Amino acid sequence: MRLFKRNPDPMGPLDYSRRFWLRATVGVTLFFLYAPIVGLIAFSFNDSRRNIVWRGFTTDYYVKLFNNESLMLAFGNSLTIAIFCTIFSTFLGALTAYVLWRFRFRGKAIYEGGMALPIVIPEICMGVAMMVFFARVGWPTGLPWPFNLSAITIAHIAFSFPFAAIVIRARLESFNRELAECARDLGASEFQVFRDVVVPHMKPGLIAGALLAFTLSLDDFVITFFTSGPDTVTFPVKIYSMVRFSVTPEVNAASTVLILLTLVVTAFALRMQNRNNMLSNAA
């Protein structure tokens, strides 16, 4: 075994990869991180009603999944909410970040702290607060699709836009203010400066912020649970209700689809970000 063989070279202080305990720790960590996910995906192909023993390979549950109307409806709801949440959170986050970066005003520190509050508040509290809020203001229910999702969407925007704002704000820190002054000097109005110079620089932050908002919204359970009604079930809430009856390979299949979707979106966003980074590094 390569792992236990003595290497003829003496070990240097920075040869971390050659220390047994270090390798072991990394190995165990990776195992606990990924084994459940790999298991989940593997058992989505299990040919069995109950999800305990392997009974052979099948893709039946994927077919069943796509024929499960209420699950597909929940999936559609989740995607719709996530897309709206992404658009609004990125937009709000970008404006918030720009205001905090560009201007000095009274109570700025309080505003900045207050804005980040939804990040630190326990989700359960946010959920209860949202539920009470919508009940108190008498938010209309039973509206036609997609307006029946408005309460959940608003709740999602409320907790995901601070994440977007923080990511975009961090990106703005590296902006050379002379670029903005230069554009102004060349005849651009305040808005044209924002559109032509600031936004192109923000782009990687916008993509990262949008991605964060999308994934946060897509897999949120707690807050959604408190704000969803009987006809506005989202994907995670639906899976939870399915699991309460029994863990069938169908649940595994649904989760696999969700994982795949997140992976594709993340890979796409990372690609975009890399390209943009290469462009803006010249600044």
Add this chain to the structure above:
Amino acid sequence: MADQTLSDTPIIQIKNVTKIFGGNVKAVDNVDLEVRRGEFFALLGPSGCGKTTLLRMLAGFEVPTHGSIIVDGQEMSNVPPNKRPINMVFQSYAVFPHMSVEQNVAYGLKMDRRPAKEIKERVAEALDLVKLGHLGKRMPDEMSGGQRQRVALARALVKRPKVLLLDEPLSALDAKLREAMQLELVRLQKTVGITFVIVTHDQSEALSMANRIAVMNTGTVQQVAPPTTLYEMPKNRFVADFIGKINMIDGEATDAGNGEVRVKTSTLGEIKLKSTATGKVALAVRPEKIFVDEKQPTDPSLVYVKGKVGEVAYFGSYSNVFFDIGTGTPLQADISNVSSDIEEFTFKTGEEYWVYWRKADTLVLGD
């Protein structure tokens, strides 16, 4: 004749301009300045002297606390930067990283809503002017620092401003490129005929490029003059000390009538010199105007004193020699190495010489 009067009217008038930051920091203190049409004007001073603040007020990024700025007869104090007939080359060049060279140069014209055909022609013309005609399609990250600066220059000049402002334009370039760029800027300024106002802390840069220089310190203008006047006839201690090397000997001056003063110093005795400064003054003389001799000079038009050789630095064409003349600070002289006889120009520590210079080369400087 009509042209003559036109070129005599100043393009920029800065009148009693003061800028106070945060309620109590006076960055610019009651500055009065005029920049003439078609001039290469330099604002020179140590860091924190207010020269950049003054430039930013010209560009419109800062609003004067008091006073007014008039450009080509128009009051500018409340005109935003995008509406001024002035463009600026920034210290970091500020080339837009997501636009190609052509797009960078075209940006200002697009903001002015010029027709596409005109933009194309003027961009090509501007790029040719800065010798980047063949690199229009490049992105900024594919260019060197010097090339990016040319992009910044073309981008500002393409708008045909009445005044071009340059904020420390050469500070980010290496020494060799800097010298080439100095010549290039002078050539460019002559070609386009636009008034250039440059901010710099490098005196040699200002002396070699500018027609006139304003020396600034602690927010005030100390002297405005052509480079030669600034060097040969500095108005006060600060200017004399900031520009080039100079020896100063403290003394007391009293009026002797006829535009002359009698200056009393501890080492040189009493000397009558042309000046009007009285009270505590400094006698100043540039190191290259000092000569040495073994015999005591007798010419009454000379100032002379006995000095003992201290440190000597050899620079090839001249030697920088420090003479101890009995004041606290040694007198430094740049002695030209006019002979190839090594013995003749070698100064040995401890040797005594008569050090002398012409009275006409002696400056009497007040504070």
